[in-house]
Amino acid sequence: MRYRSHSGVWMVMAMWVAGAGSAGRARGDEGMWLFNDLPKAALRERHGFEPTDEWAKHVMLASVRFNSGGSASFVSPQGLVLTNHHVGADTLQKVSTAERNIYRDGFYARTPEEEIAAPDLELNQLVSIEDVTERVTGAVPAGASPSEAFAARRAVMDRIESESLQATGLRSDVVTLYGGGRYHLYRYRKYTDVRLVFAPEAATGFFGGDADNFEYPRYCLDICLFRAYENGKPANTEHHLAWSADGAGDGELIFVSGNPGRTRRIYTVAALKHQRDVRFPLTLDFLRRREILLQQYGLGGGEFERQARDDLFGVQNSRKAYVGMLGGLQNPATFVAKEAAEKDLRARVDSDAALKKHADAWTRVEEIQARRTQAARESASFNSRLYGIAETIAQLVVEDRKPSSQRLREFRDSARASLEQDLYSPAPIHGELEKTLLADSIGLFIERRGGDHPLVAAVLQGKGPEERASELIGKTKLGDIEARRALVKSGPDGVARSDDPLIQLARSMNDEYRRLRTIQDELNELETQAYAAISECLFAAHGTGTYPDATFTLRLAFGTVKGYTENGQAVAPWTTLGGAFEHEARHQAKDPWLLPKSWHEAKDQIKADTPYNFVCTADIIGGNSGSPVLNRQGEFVGIIFDGNIQSLTADYYYSDEVSRAVAVHSSAIRETLRAVYHADRIVEEIGGAAKPAESK
Numbered sequence: 001m002r003y004r005s006h007s008g009v010w011m012v013m014a015m016w017v018a019g020a021g022s023a024g025r026a027r028g029d030e031g032m033w034l035f036n037d038l039p040k041a042a043l044r045e046r047h048g049f050e051p052t053d054e055w056a057k058h059v060m061l062a063s064v065r066f067n068s069g070g071s072a073s074f075v076s077p078q079g080l081v082l083t084n085h086h087v088g089a090d091t092l093q094k095v096s097t098a099e100r101n102i103y104r105d106g107f108y109a110r111t112p113e114e115e116i117a118a119p120d121l122e123l124n125q126l127v128s129i130e131d132v133t134e135r136v137t138g139a140v141p142a143g144a145s146p147s148e149a150f151a152a153r154r155a156v157m158d159r160i161e162s163e164s165l166q167a168t169g170l171r172s173d174v175v176t177l178y179g180g181g182r183y184h185l186y187r188y189r190k191y192t193d194v195r196l197v198f199a200p201e202a203a204t205g206f207f208g209g210d211a212d213n214f215e216y217p218r219y220c221l222d223i224c225l226f227r228a229y230e231n232g233k234p235a236n237t238e239h240h241l242a243w244s245a246d247g248a249g250d251g252e253l254i255f256v257s258g259n260p261g262r263t264r265r266i267y268t269v270a271a272l273k274h275q276r277d278v279r280f281p282l283t284l285d286f287l288r289r290r291e292i293l294l295q296q297y298g299l300g301g302g303e304f305e306r307q308a309r310d311d312l313f314g315v316q317n318s319r320k321a322y323v324g325m326l327g328g329l330q331n332p333a334t335f336v337a338k339e340a341a342e343k344d345l346r347a348r349v350d351s352d353a354a355l356k357k358h359a360d361a362w363t364r365v366e367e368i369q370a371r372r373t374q375a376a377r378e379s380a381s382f383n384s385r386l387y388g389i390a391e392t393i394a395q396l397v398v399e400d401r402k403p404s405s406q407r408l409r410e411f412r413d414s415a416r417a418s419l420e421q422d423l424y425s426p427a428p429i430h431g432e433l434e435k436t437l438l439a440d441s442i443g444l445f446i447e448r449r450g451g452d453h454p455l456v457a458a459v460l461q462g463k464g465p466e467e468r469a470s471e472l473i474g475k476t477k478l479g480d481i482e483a484r485r486a487l488v489k490s491g492p493d494g495v496a497r498s499d500d501p502l503i504q505l506a507r508s509m510n511d512e513y514r515r516l517r518t519i520q521d522e523l524n525e526l527e528t529q530a531y532a533a534i535s536e537c538l539f540a541a542h543g544t545g546t547y548p549d550a551t552f553t554l555r556l557a558f559g560t561v562k563g564y565t566e567n568g569q570a571v572a573p574w575t576t577l578g579g580a581f582e583h584e585a586r587h588q589a590k591d592p593w594l595l596p597k598s599w600h601e602a603k604d605q606i607k608a609d610t611p612y613n614f615v616c617t618a619d620i621i622g623g624n625s626g627s628p629v630l631n632r633q634g635e636f637v638g639i640i641f642d643g644n645i646q647s648l649t650a651d652y653y654y655s656d657e658v659s660r661a662v663a664v665h666s667s668a669i670r671e672t673l674r675a676v677y678h679a680d681r682i683v684e685e686i687g688g689a690a691k692p693a694e695s696k
Helices: 040-047 053-062 085-094 133-138 146-168 269-298 302-329 332-351 361-375 385-399 413-423 431-449 454-460 465-475 481-497 501-542 577-586 597-601 645-649 666-675 680-687
Strands: 063-066 070-074 080-083 123-131 171-177 182-191 193-199 224-230 253-258 555-560 564-566 569-571 574-576 611-616 628-630 636-643 661-665
Touching: 053 063, 053 123, 053 253, 063 080, 070 085, 070 253, 070 628, 070 636, 080 636, 080 680, 085 193, 085 224, 085 302, 133 146, 133 182, 146 171, 146 182, 146 413, 146 501, 171 413, 182 224, 253 636, 269 302, 269 332, 269 361, 269 431, 302 431, 302 645, 332 501, 361 501, 385 413, 385 431, 385 481, 385 501, 431 454, 431 465, 454 465, 454 501, 465 501, 481 501, 574 577, 577 611, 577 666, 611 666, 636 645, 636 666, 661 666, 666 680
Parallel strands: none
Antiparallel strands: 063 070, 063 123, 070 080, 080 224, 123 182, 171 182, 193 224, 253 555, 253 628, 564 569, 574 611, 611 661, 628 636, 636 661
């Protein structure tokens, strides 16, 4: 969906049972399914279709994950990758300049030589999944304290990842599933030479702006094309999606292959109330503050607006989503079915001798929420790219002195290449924006800690937030990549001697950062143990034929192309390209309902009745942005870019009554590439894709 990693107006669905997914058997077309455990029987029974292992493997290998947050797919044998404009926006901003605003004006590489290298983009292609549950859980000694259990679990996960990386050369991540009930090893092929091929203008990629966001009908060409390279040449991507001749049709069975960010469907009532009363209000306070800050910065005009645009978009997106999510949790009716299902499951556990040992798991989760509330307002970090670099360096040189298995997870050997790609990214950093962000972060820190707190005095050093931020950003050398490398190479002693003010600030915050990190790690471990116990109770009650909560790893969802009824009015399943011009006219062609010049110049060449955006019942959330929509043959029929307002319940439960995923139709992509952008090279490339393996 459009928001990258977060998940608003909620509608309460009476059919929500025990949080669904992780908490009970899936209903309807619910589910974000593991590729090594697809619901073949359910698909056969409901839709008369059963995917073969070859079909599933092909779709898995044709799917792509963006490290910046989002999903994508290979759509040609030459490494061509299709995702959303808003997923690619981070890169579009980084390759833009004051003189050449690619994000705003769009881009098309007419030749391979014109394709633009992304400065720090990593694409992941999932190639295998292995169940390592017994090894992970078996490494935790019986009776271990939370800190001992956490250390043992961290160590064995590191060993598994390191062994896999050494044996295969592939990125290797141990993924926690079912809240700690299962552990799987995911191996990825990484692509770090990625180049921009095509992007439309922002005016059509996000047509309707924040006003139309999470709404339907929609008229957005939310697409962006990159190319993965290997050894300086376009990657050979045997597994890629053939382009459907007709695209998705009304009532058709479709599949969505993508990386949903994180769901909380296993959460207990107590955990959901913590979200409602503590986490969401604090998050919204931060988002509203940051939105105003970025808007004010952008009012500086031209280059200031460009620098802030991507961050502002992300903040507005998240703010709108969290407002709706909080509103839903504040409705008492939301908890009725959840509380009843939890009560029934706990009664079953109490009456089952084999499960009774897990009876206190819900109480443990509730106690953890109380501790999370106490720590929620504390922070020991600042929101600035340059400060983040300083913090990473200050911690990295300390962590590197430890065995990989004892480090903070982000500094383990198996994750080192990805960490360094980000740390040494050549992407531009804007000094004035950095000063603004850091000053506001320091101001928020003072509000949270109080002006007389010793740490506040250490941060400010007798200056106000704006003066201090200006001094820190003005004197740091961390904008220079070689300066970063030299500091890391100098080790702990060199970093300790550094006179760089941001390094000094990060070092002064390090003890507090680690104190808070230790608290969070302990709470996470306790919660993992409690949810692992709850998962075992759910497996006993409902069997294992269900799916775990989303973890920003590859999943397959399915559904049908289907309209819905809203306020007594029927909403058609799709819009048309011609409808975009009508939508513009209804709003008097005012921003953000203003199509770019290229569209008006090509209006007579566009087939107006071409399907544009469409809705389906697939179960998706944030992170699914850019996910391909496929038909039974595994052909590309569309690309997910958003959900309607009713779909934003999906972090906690699924309903297909009125909630819908929103996609760009494959026919609209090909038609606009042809008629508006004259991107013949791309049209020819996607049109020549071979058909995938057949299904039963």
